[in-house]
Amino acid sequence: MPGEMNPRERWGLLLIDEFPDRPPVFPLITSHSAKIGGIDMIKYSTRGKLLAETQIKAQKRYGHDGLSVFTDVGIIAEAMGSKYSIREFDVPILEKPLIENISQIDDLIIPDPQNSGRLPVYLEAIDILFEQKGDVLPIFAYIPCPFTTSAGLRGTENFLMDTVLDPESAKKLLDISLKSAIEFCDACILAGALPIMVDPLASGSVISRKTYAEFAKPYQKAMIDYLHRYDLDITLHIWGYF
Amino acid sequence: MKPKQIDYKEWHRFFKSIPDDDIENTRYYRHLKDAEWSQYLFPPSTHLIYGNRLLRKLKFDNSQASLRLWGYVLSEGERIFRARQTNMNIAAVMGDLGAVPPLIYSFKNVTAFYPDCLWWTPFLMESSVLFDEAAELGIGEESCFVRAALGAFSKRAYFPKPDISIGTVGATCDDMAAVISETELQGNKVHYFEHPQRNDFATDNRHLIDFLRDQYRQLCSQLEKITGQSFSDTQFFDTIEKVNVLRNIIKDIKSILSEASLNTMGACEMMNIEFSALSYYGDLDECILVMKNIRNEMKKRQIDKTGYDNQDIRILWVTPPADLLLLNYIEELGGRVVGSEYLINQTTTAFRTEGDPFEILAENHLKGSLMGSSDFRVKLVLDELERTKAEGVILSGVFGSSHCPYETVPIINALRRKKIPVLAFDVVSPGKKRLQSQIFNRMEAFMESLRMRRVKYAR
Numbered sequence: 001m002p003g004e005m006n007p008r009e010r011w012g013l014l015l016i017d018e019f020p021d022r023p024p025v026f027p028l029i030t031s032h033s034a035k036i037g038g039i040d041m042i043k044y045s046t047r048g049k050l051l052a053e054t055q056i057k058a059q060k061r062y063g064h065d066g067l068s069v070f071t072d073v074g075i076i077a078e079a080m081g082s083k084y085s086i087r088e089f090d091v092p093i094l095e096k097p098l099i100e101n102i103s104q105i106d107d108l109i110i111p112d113p114q115n116s117g118r119l120p121v122y123l124e125a126i127d128i129l130f131e132q133k134g135d136v137l138p139i140f141a142y143i144p145c146p147f148t149t150s151a152g153l154r155g156t157e158n159f160l161m162d163t164v165l166d167p168e169s170a171k172k173l174l175d176i177s178l179k180s181a182i183e184f185c186d187a188c189i190l191a192g193a194l195p196i197m198v199d200p201l202a203s204g205s206v207i208s209r210k211t212y213a214e215f216a217k218p219y220q221k222a223m224i225d226y227l228h229r230y231d232l233d234i235t236l237h238i239w240g241y242f
Numbered sequence: 243m244k245p246k247q248i249d250y251k252e253w254h255r256f257f258k259s260i261p262d263d264d265i266e267n268t269r270y271y272r273h274l275k276d277a278e279w280s281q282y283l284f285p286p287s288t289h290l291i292y293g294n295r296l297l298r299k300l301k302f303d304n305s306q307a308s309l310r311l312w313g314y315v316l317s318e319g320e321r322i323f324r325a326r327q328t329n330m331n332i333a334a335v336m337g338d339l340g341a342v343p344p345l346i347y348s349f350k351n352v353t354a355f356y357p358d359c360l361w362w363t364p365f366l367m368e369s370s371v372l373f374d375e376a377a378e379l380g381i382g383e384e385s386c387f388v389r390a391a392l393g394a395f396s397k398r399a400y401f402p403k404p405d406i407s408i409g410t411v412g413a414t415c416d417d418m419a420a421v422i423s424e425t426e427l428q429g430n431k432v433h434y435f436e437h438p439q440r441n442d443f444a445t446d447n448r449h450l451i452d453f454l455r456d457q458y459r460q461l462c463s464q465l466e467k468i469t470g471q472s473f474s475d476t477q478f479f480d481t482i483e484k485v486n487v488l489r490n491i492i493k494d495i496k497s498i499l500s501e502a503s504l505n506t507m508g509a510c511e512m513m514n515i516e517f518s519a520l521s522y523y524g525d526l527d528e529c530i531l532v533m534k535n536i537r538n539e540m541k542k543r544q545i546d547k548t549g550y551d552n553q554d555i556r557i558l559w560v561t562p563p564a565d566l567l568l569l570n571y572i573e574e575l576g577g578r579v580v581g582s583e584y585l586i587n588q589t590t591t592a593f594r595t596e597g598d599p600f601e602i603l604a605e606n607h608l609k610g611s612l613m614g615s616s617d618f619r620v621k622l623v624l625d626e627l628e629r630t631k632a633e634g635v636i637l638s639g640v641f642g643s644s645h646c647p648y649e650t651v652p653i654i655n656a657l658r659r660k661k662i663p664v665l666a667f668d669v670v671s672p673g674k675k676r677l678q679s680q681i682f683n684r685m686e687a688f689m690e691s692l693r694m695r696r697v698k699y700a701r
Contacts, residue, residue: 005684008398015292016320016323017327018327018402021398135371230284231284
């Protein structure tokens with residue numbers, strides 16, 4: 001219909017404080033798209049092409065105003081070496097954290113988004129979505145924040161204990177998790193997606209305000225500052241549990 | 243740093259080394275003190291994410307001056323919306339009206355933009371959205387790419403509704419005239435500005451100037467109504483002085499480009515620079531600073547005898563290509579675009595700084611590339627050829643454009659008489675990859691023939 005805006009145009013106006021023809025609607029349709037596309041969660045979580053195809057199918061069905069690239073919040077921790085169980089009917093879940101001993105933190109390296117773990121799954125999906133739909137639909141890549149990635153590397157309980165018993169080591173782990181998150185953000189941006197920061201382990205249902213202020217917020221802020229320097233509009237999403 | 247062309251990934255990485263203060267202080271609308279949105283020194287990757295997909299295929303100059311230029315150009319759409327948010331008046335200028343923006347900017351708190359320039363948007367976004375929208379309103383592929391402007395008027399997502407739209411009628415581009423009429427049917431109020439046919443007889447000059455002077459007077463009355471201001475000679479001449487500064491900078495830049503021992507700036511950047519003279523991308527003062535920055539960088543390169551390696555075949559480009567990739571591609575093949583005739587001759591020469599304001603505008607107006615005979619445009623091309631010593635000419639036409647069929651053959655014939663090889667083709671719409679690859683093949687063959695010609699003449 002002449003005059004009707006597409007999602008890209010709606011978001012574009014909203015971000016410069018203008019009114020689009022209607023507010024963009026963006027429900028978090030992530031792994032649900034696997035069901036729409038008729039594939040299991042193993043394929044969805046490990047094959048970028050399929051993830052992209054199911055996202056396009058879901059968007060066609062619901063008509064929402066954005067595409068989501070997301071499998072699970074352990075994506076960076078897994079790329080750094082933690083073991084995740086990739087399941088047929090549910091999202092991947094932490095099976096064996098990499099860091100059993102604090103001294104292992106020094107051996108951690110920043111994962112290469114092009115080659116490590118399932119990070120390339122995201123990049124392939126973004127690339128396909130950007131090529132096929134990027135002119136009319138914005139693409140959002142969900143990037144786990146350092147607190148959540150650190151929990152995935154150390155195990156949630158151990159990491160929470162570290163924040164109390166060995167805060168320096170916890171921060172060392174957060175530092176490398178931050179660098180890894182930024183590296184992955186850069187790769188997603190260059191593929192054509194806008195990062196959405198996700199940090200479920202830093203939610204009020206898991207940690208105290210004091211722990212958040214010392215161990216989560218500074219790292220979220222560092223990520224946001226980094227992305228704002230590029231003039232990117234950033235969403236921070238905290239939800240549910242691990 | 244050695245001059246070279248880099249891609250958006252490299253710029254994303256290099257951007258980390260840009261000082262924070264430079265980012266903080268590179269702003270448009272500097273008269274607005276608390277406008278946190280007015281920064282624009284950001285890399286191509288930022289604009290890529292928001293839908294300008296072609297940027298991932300382009301090569302950019304690696305200077306900070308060039309980064310600033312790209313940031314400034316790519317932020318124009320937002321700038322016009324911000325103008326409206328800060329209660330500025332907005333004038334849309336459609337058609338070959340190069341002398342109109344100086345009049346508009348003579349009023350305070352007004353900005354101007356060219357909806358015609360939206361023709362780049364479908365290429366930049368690699369998208370048919372604006373063309374599809376125009377087609378739904380009755381202007382389809384049989385018309386030139388300027389039909390994207392109609393799509394943008396209809397969508398209301400690319401610029402705010404102007405307070406005044408000034409459109410050409412008479413001796414002007416037929417396609418743009420059709421687009422302008424259609425925007426009026428969409429509820430956009432148009433002030434028609436009549437172009438007389440410039441027959442290029444010196445004896446008719448007085449009559450043409452008188453006619454245009456009246457057109458400018460009428461337009462000025464409209465602008466007075468809209469802005470609630472009276473026209474001021476002082477403000478007019480202040481503006482003319484600034485516009486002359488900008489036009490002279492662009493002239494310097496073009497001279498450096500053609501005279502330096504190596505290529506000192508990319509063809510895409512050069513097109514952005516030349517087109518800044520149309521409506522200054524919405525901020526005349528900032529535009530001057532951006533262009534000064536570029537001129538300084540190029541001058542330094544000229545003095546240092548640095549530039550891009552492996553671009554040695556001198557090319558003159560005629561008619562601006564809507565697809566920027568073509569400019570990049572000729573460079574990749576070893577071409578150095580040393581000159582151009584981009585249909586905007588009315589924006590190139592300095593204004594007289596004394597006399598009747600409307601007569602000054604009329605005189606300048608008459609220098610337009612497209613309002614007269616094809617012979618006039620042929621002469622512009624030949625003059626540019628003489629100035630730049632180009633070895634070959636590329637003429638990128640636009641399918642459906644009313645002027646291209648009339649001018650292409652006379653231009654080719656004139657160049658052939660000068661024994662200058664010419665490659666002429668029509669730019670294809672975004673997404674037509676096979677047709678585009680055909681053009682790439684022809685460009686490759688053309689460059690090969692120019693190289694062989696060099697060898698032949700060297701013997």
